Amino acid sequence: MVRASRILAVSHFSKRELARVFGIPDTKIQVIYNALDERFVREPLLADADRILERHAVNDPFVLYAGNIKPQKNLTRLIEAFAVVKAELRDHPEFSRLKLLVIGDALTKHPDLRRAVVRTRLREDVRFLGFVPHPVLRVFYSRARAFLFPSLYEGFGLPPLEAMAHGTPVLTSNASSLPEVFSQAALLVNPEHVFDIARGIRQILTEGVLREALIRRGYELLGRYSWERSAQQVREVYEAVMAGRAAPE
Structure with a gap:
């Protein structure tokens, strides 16, 4: 080099x-x-999106993580933060049955994440869907209430950009390249603080003005790349x- x-x-x-x-x-x-991969903006969404969600037994509101499952992706803290949000919103009229979906690998390959799910008592609320084809991934992007990407270290970070292309508000980290790449178009949190991640998730879900601003800025950001x-x-x-x-x- x-x-x-x-x-x-x-x-x-x-x-x-x-x-x-x-x-x-x-x-x-x-x-x-x-x-952004041009397939995310040029190809139409599948017409049978509802049937795809039913096929995966997704019937409740959900937040989404999609990408590689590696230690720097910070999924253990994401699961712990989701547990905090679940407790805070347990009586919420819209989000009492909220789920966290993880696309990218099977839970059986990651015993540390399995232990986090068991420890937080979220076995019914956190689902690892493994790999899904690109057209199916787009359905999950478009239907997620928020895309969560609290990574500790990224050179760029494409998945948040993919989520923004589907009108989904994004939470990501205030670390490494992510503030540079996403700036005001994503809600930035401290990826090392579980309660800060939880605060961000709750804000995106419950603050309508913030949601709309993030969605608008996300669309605007696409033209930069x-x-x-x-x-x-x-x-x-x-x-x-x-x-x-x-x-x-």
Whole structure:
């Protein structure tokens, strides 16, 4: 890596991390953002969305996590925060039966998360659906009351952008690249504090003005990230390297 003429980073946070960890001069690193998979905006939603939810036995309001299941994704704290929210909303007319759905892997592969579910007494309220096909994932994005992504460490973080494309308000972390990428379009919480995550979930569910603002800002943010723009920037990097030009500041 240190011998490369130019290094591409997907965020300014990633650029700083590359410079810090590998000792690479930041003048060699150029930021080119990721963008949304065009299938999330061009393809229509499945017409039988209700039947898909029924097939997965999803009959109650739910909040959603979708993505890899790794320690830095912070799912243990998310489960603990959801337990707090469930207790606070147990008599709520709309959310007393709220569920947390996790898409990405089976619970049997993650004994630590299984223990968290058992410890918080949420065996009936937290469901791990494993992998689902892309069209089905879009249904879950569109029907979720909120998308929850309290990750501890991300270079960019595509799933929140995917949720925003479906008009779903997003909660994410105030750590790593996430404030840079999502700014005012998501509700930012401290990912290391269970009660701050819980506070954010409760706010998104119960504060209508906040929900509408996050949905609107999410749609607006989509225009900032474009594969057409990113591809053009990559091409310009190639041309600059071949011509021996320095990276832009």
